[in-house]
Amino acid sequence: MLELKFIRENLELVKKAAKDKRFEADFDAIIRLDDERKSLILKVEDLKAKRNKATEEVARRKKAKENADELIAEMKKVGDDIKVLDEQLAQVEKNMNQVLLTVPNVPHPSVPDGSTPEDNQTIFTWGEAPKTDFEMKPHWDITQNLDLIDFVTGAKIAGSGFPVYKGYGAQLQRALINFFLDQAAINGYKEIQPPIVVNADSATGTGQLPDKEDQMYVVTRDEFYLIPTAEVPVTNIHRHSVLKAEQLPIKYAAYTPCFRREAGSYGKDVRGLNRLHQFDKVELVKFVHPGQSYDELESLRTDAEKLLQLLGLPYRVLLMCKGDMGFTQTKKYDLEVWSAGQKRWLEVSSCSNFEAFQARRMNIKFKSGNEKPEYVHTLNGSGLALPRIVAAIIENYQTDEGTVLVPKVLRRYMGVDVIKSH
RNA sequence: GGAGGAUUAGGCUAAUUGGUAAGUCAGCAGUCUUGAAAACUGCCGUCCGAAAGGACUUGGGGGUUCGAGUCCCUCAUCCUCCGCCA
Known part of the structure; x- marks a missing residue:
């Protein structure tokens, strides 16, 4: 607002x-x-x-x-x-x-003009697509061959888009969550475990309501919304409060499952892990001094990028144009990882500055000494979203034997170097 | 889920049983001082306003009243007890 x-x-x-x-x-x-x-x-x-x-x-x-x-x-x-x-x-x-509530936030001057995804600027690329002399498979073939993820059983239990992770598939998820949270701690983020349902006030605070109500699962009997991202409960931690200037910047990292109805999306995008109704994500949230929010955006992006580098996954950074940016952001970067089997880029993180847009809506201020309270700036970014990372790891690290090498940084979490049939 | 009690500003604590939030500590600024402490003065909930001033504010939301911290309803949180439970 x-x-x-x-x-x-x-x-x-x-x-x-x-x-x-x-x-x-x-x-x-x-x-x-x-x-x-x-x-x-x-x-x-x-x-x-x-x-x-x-x-x-x-x-x-x-x-x-x-x-x-x-x-x-x-x-x-x-x-x-x-x-x-x-x-x-x-x-x-x-x-x-x-x-x-219908007036969108004003883009930062550094944001490029444009109205379509083609107008987004690729400002950085890292790593190289793996070169192999065999045909690389998409992750849904590999996860089926190695019995890592069972989409059919998930559909039976809940519905399509609710996969069951099994064996090394489940372990890989757990390893990634731990790895992401450990890295966040190293970078100074405090770990948070929030509720994964929120009330209407919280959903309104971050802007999910009223606009994006269709995208959330609702528990009507008790008036809860299943969170579409940890951003919602975590940003609301400080709803309606005045922080002390010395507390800033506040940096939180939260792992949660995320639930999205994905109403209206269909087509080949939804294959495998690309688009799910339930998925895991570690979200990074910051409350910062207004004068520092653009520096904090850069460091947020760097924190997320570092994870991809440590995992050895090739990626690119997009600076989103005005028309493709969304209602609440003033500036937004998307990180896209290269998916070697599908031969396409997959979005695994978007890092945004909201300036005081959310803070005003949620009434989050800070003050130093006897100064007048002032709105904080809020930022958030994924660090990172799991399913597409799992897809990228499985595709980029596949071998001609049909197994998957475990990225070096995950080996101590996984306990094995190679994922094979078991 | 049931019964009782509690919630006042950053902390603590008052308010003729309905008459319009008094203090105190902490904090901030200034005076004094070589410096600090002490002492003294001012500021010390939010909003509108250039100011004068005005409105709002006693956990949240409603109600009664000319007038509510105070009475009524409701929700939240905490404490005590009962019940249920991994």
């Missing part, structure tokens, strides 16, 4: 940003509602001031055993007027809030 004042003072900038990001918002309504709001506040506060004075007078007269009936009758009327105006004001503010 952007600040009303900011929108009014930078109307053209905000309008252009919305257009560049391909979102629509009713800016005329914002101006109109704000004018209404101001005049209502003026009226109602005036009446309240009058009432406050009068009740003091009532108290004084009562104490002096004088009669105050007339004044009380008069204030009863004023009270009714206040009630009506308060209701009008609440309605106007509610409407205003709804419109404000």
Whole structure:
């Protein structure tokens, strides 16, 4: 959410940003509602001031055993007027809030123009695609041959997109989770285990509600949402609070399962591990001083990249263009890993700066000494999403014998060097 | 799940049984001092406002009332007890 004042003072900038990001918002309504709001506040506060004075007078007269009936009758009327105006004001503010929630965040000046994925800039590539003299297989063949992942049984138990990991498949997942969390700890992130369901307030705070309700599984009986990412519960840790400046930056790492309905997605993208309804992810979340958020974005990206380098997986970094960036971000990098069997890039992390957009929505401030509290900047990025990493490892490290070499950094977690049929 | 009690600002603690949040410690700034401490002065919940000033604020949300920290309803959290349970 952007600040009303900011929108009014930078109307053209905000309008252009919305257009560049391909979102629509009713800016005329914002101006109109704000004018209404101001005049209502003026009226109602005036009446309240009058009432406050009068009740003091009532108290004084009562104490002096004088009669105050007339004044009380008069204030009863004023009270009714206040009630009506308060209701009008609440309605106007509610409407205003709804419109404000449709105004997207303003991209950082360093973000390239463009409206399609082709306009994203590849700013860095690392590693080389493995060269073999045999035909490299996609991971779904290998995981079936080695009995690592059972998609069919998962579909029986829950539905498609809920795979069952078995044996070394399950162990590889566990190894990756431990590896990612250990690396996060080395980089100064505190480990968090949050709830994997959230209430509506939390889902609204990070922007899942109201826009992306379709993408979440809902527990209607108890009004919970299954989290689509740990970003939701972890960012909400500090909802509605004032942090001390010395606490910043706060860095959290959380492993959780993630649940996504993926409504509307279909086609060959969904094959194997590429797109699941339930998957595991380690998410990195930061709360930082506004002056440092772009440096923190770079270091967040570096932290995520380092994981790919340690795993020896070739990848590239995309700087997302304005039109492909999403509603809440000011700047976003995607990390894509090379999938040697499918011969395509798979997104395994996106690292974003939200500036104060989420903080404003969630009311997360910081203050130093007696300074006025100020909104923090929030950032997050995956570090990393598991299934596509599993896919990339299995494909990039496959041998002509049909086995899979375990990346060196994972061997002490796995206890074996090679994944073979067992 | 049931019964009882509690929740006041960063911490602690008051508030005529309904009359409009008093203090204290910590913290910050200043005066004094070679420096510090002490002492003294000011600031010390949020918002609007250039200011004067005004509005809001006693765990959250509602209600009664001219007026609610105080009375009523509801939710949350904590404590005590009962029940259930891996």
